[in-house]
Amino acid sequence: MSEYDSIIIGAGHNGLVCAAYLGRAGQKVLVLEAAATPGGLAATREFHPGFRAAVAHSVNHFSGKIAADLGLERHGFRSQAHALTGLDGGRRHVTLRDGELTGAGADDAAAYAEYARLLQRFADALSPFWLKTMPRIGSSSVGDLSTFAQLGLRLLRLGRADMREFLRITSLPVRDLVDEYFDSALAKALLSWDGLIGARMAPRSPNSAVLALLYRMSGIGGSVGPLAGALLRAAQEAGAEIRCGAEVERIVVRAGTRDLAATGVMLADGTEIDARNVISATDPRRTFIDLLGVEYLDIGFTNRIRRLRCDGYVAKLHLALDGLPEFDGLASPDGRLVIAPDMDAIEFAYDDAKYGECPQQPVMEITVPSVTDPSLAPAGQHVLSAQVMYVPYALKGGWTDAARDAIRERAIDTIAAYAPDIRRHILRGELLTPFDLEQRYRVTGGHWHHAEFAMDQLLMMRPTYEAAQYSTPVPGLYLCGAGSHPGGDLVGAAGHNAAREVLR
Ligand SMILES: Cc1cc2nc3c(=O)[nH]c(=O)nc-3n(C[C@H](O)[C@H](O)[C@H](O)COP(=O)(O)OP(=O)(O)OC[C@H]3O[C@@H](n4cnc5c(N)ncnc54)[C@H](O)[C@@H]3O)c2cc1C
Structure with a gap:
């Protein structure tokens, strides 16, 4: 008999949502997270002593049903729309x-x-x-x-x-x-x-x-830190065990009663853990190609997974600031601030990226999350977080420190056109390219949605046929992350839907 009903690979927000629903249905659930802390792209981490930020910087359309089902308000999440x-x-x-x-x-x-x-x-x-x-x-x-x-x-x-x-x-x-x-x-x-x-x-x-x-x-809408914290507490309250620093190296497949089936996982330290179901919250390409292995898949399915478009185009800029920058004409930098003067500016930035270059004039979305959550920076100091669009995963010539510095400085110059005093306040600037996000957060291509959110990779084709209903061609193996319907962002829907399929 298996030790667990379900093992979930990855404690990103979808993995936690899935764990909470399964736990509430009476399952014995283990969530294995490779990173030292849970949350995935929604995890808040220190990038400079005393300054913390999450890759995903605002919650804009989390499912109201999931928030109510899991009692997220009781666990510290407050719904709040952003301007x-x-x-x-x-x-x-x-x-x-x-x-x-x-x-x-x-x-x-x-x-x-x-x-x-x-x-x-x-x-x-x-x-x-x-x-x-x-x-x-x-x-x-x-x-x-x-x-x-x-x-x-x-x-x-x-x-x-x-x-x-x-x-x-x-x-x-x-x-x-x-x-x-x-x-x-x-x-x-x-x-x-x-x-x-x-x-x-x-x-x-x-x-x-x-x-x-x-x-x-x-x-x-709402704030990212409280959402990730509330989901963690909801999963724990439902009885799920969350183990961090536990990297899954392989999904274990054995002969079942009729067919080969996923029967557990092997960790990087060689430990094997059995479960009736293995549910992957990591991206589809990593799940099937790296963790499962193509020997368990037919060639057509393997090709479709290999062909998924997973190259990310968003870099993340974090600035530790010794004071609040003044944005010209704004009383306070609250909500989401977009730097994109017109649609040509967006199009031209994309044109550079299409050919593997960084945009000459980046477009971006900025938040200053420490305005609403002062715990993210030392007293009186602030964190600026920016999603810099159209920074290609596969930079022509490859990502070097010089290339990374160049786009970071260009992004800061762009912000300075709207907040002229910004450079005076900067204690440290960190720019994570999609390549860095892949390395650090174990997301193929550093992609926002784990796989492009485009017509041919949506709905009953997400991530591809035979895996679009959360179950996969391998019995006992399920998907529950952003690479599944309905896609990425902090929504929770993929985790919720996958739990329902596992329980079916
Ligand atoms: C730069 C950027 C900015 C973004 N900003 C926003 C935003 O402001 N608002 C918004 O709504 N969305 C935003 N997004 C999108 C959003 O962050 C993601 O779509 C969402 O977090 C995906 O959640 P998930 O739970 O499916 O996966 P993830 O958050 O990617 O979680 C997957 C987890 O699996 C773990 N894992 C991977 N491999 C293994 C393994 N072998 N063993 C154990 N664990 C493993 C990872 O460490 C990770 O914790 C942004 C994305 C990016 C890239």
């Missing part, structure tokens, strides 16, 4: 707060109300499916047919005009969509941001930029 501000060199910032667009003029404010109503209707129609297992293509099982039918029904309920519009806009480049509604170049760039961040796409790229935008229009 989104597009910084303007001319100091006429555009802000989206509580559903209102300000700073872009009366016409754009009115257009935003109409635009948001339309997109919210679409987002509301889709959001129940983030918490569902996608049907298998060609399956005639009642469950699969019913999910297809529900999806169809929800779209039908939109009515003819909305349904047509939905089909049209989901295939649009996000640039075309915002061009139809708005005049302000800054507002357009700001409103396209959530469709693009984390992706290998720019405003002119067709498809799924709009789907990503809709995906990010559900759920609740």
Whole structure:
């Protein structure tokens, strides 16, 4: 008999969500995390004495259902929406707060109300499916047919005009969509941001930029540290055992009653631990190629996993500051601040990255999380966190210290155009390229979503056929991380859905 019902590889937020649900269902669960602390990309770590930051810097659409089911508020997580501000060199910032667009003029404010109503209707129609297992293509099982039918029904309920519009806009480049509604170049760039961040796409790229935008229009916001802490406590309260510093080297496969099946894991120190189910919260390529081994997979499946697009395009900048920088025209740097003056600026930054270069003029999203959570820095001091877009994983010529320093300094110069005193405050700056994120956080390509969030890698194709329902071609082996439906960001849905499939 196995020692555990389920072993989960990786204590990122999805692994913790999965552990909490399985524990609450009565399973004996062990979570094995290679890093010294849990949280994965949401783990807060010290990058300079007394200064701490997490790679993921804000919670924007965590599942409200999961938060309620797991009692996350009781465990210290507070839901709080973040304002989104597009910084303007001319100091006429555009802000989206509580559903209102300000700073872009009366016409754009009115257009935003109409635009948001339309997109919210679409987002509301889709959001129940983030918490569902996608049907298998060609399956005639009642469950699969019913999910297809529900999806169809929800779209039908939109009515003819909305349904047509939905089909049209989901295939649009996000640039075309915002061009139809708005005049302000800054507002357009700001409103396209959530469709693009984390992706290998720019405003002119067709498809799924709009789907990503809709995906990010559900759920609740908050702070990353309290979310990761609350998930850890929820998993522990449900009885899950969390073991850090425990790197899984191999998923163990043995002959089962009928077939080969995953029966446990072997740790890097050679310890073997048995379980009825092995659930991987690591990315699909690492799970199948590195931890399982292609000898257990057919060639077609292996090829599809090898072909997954996993190259990350977002670098992470952390600055330890001895005081609060002054952003021109902003009373306080609260919420998410975007530096992308117009859509061409985003497109040009992407063009550099397409050819393996760092952007000449980076675009980025900034937060100063120590404004709301002073525990992240010594008293009176601050942490600035920036997601610098379109920094390629595979830099032409490779990542050297000089290349890393160059993009870090360019990113700081970019910030200095909006916060001129920033350099005066810097005690230390750290820039983690996607390559560094891969090494440090064990995520293939350092990819935001573990595998690109694009039409051919979404829904019942995520990460690929035969593994899109959280189960895999190897009995007893499941996926529960961002590489599964519905994708990355701090949402918890993949962990929730995988737990349901394991319990089925
Ligand atoms: C630069 C960057 C910025 C981001 N910013 C945001 C943001 O602001 N807001 C947001 O919502 N999302 C953000 N994201 C995306 C978000 O962080 C991820 O999509 C999400 O954290 C994925 O969670 P996960 O639990 O699926 O996987 P991870 O958080 O990647 O967790 C996987 C865990 O598995 C562990 N692991 C891997 N291999 C092994 C092994 N062999 N043995 C044991 N353990 C192992 C890893 O150490 C890790 O802890 C960002 C991503 C990046 C790259």
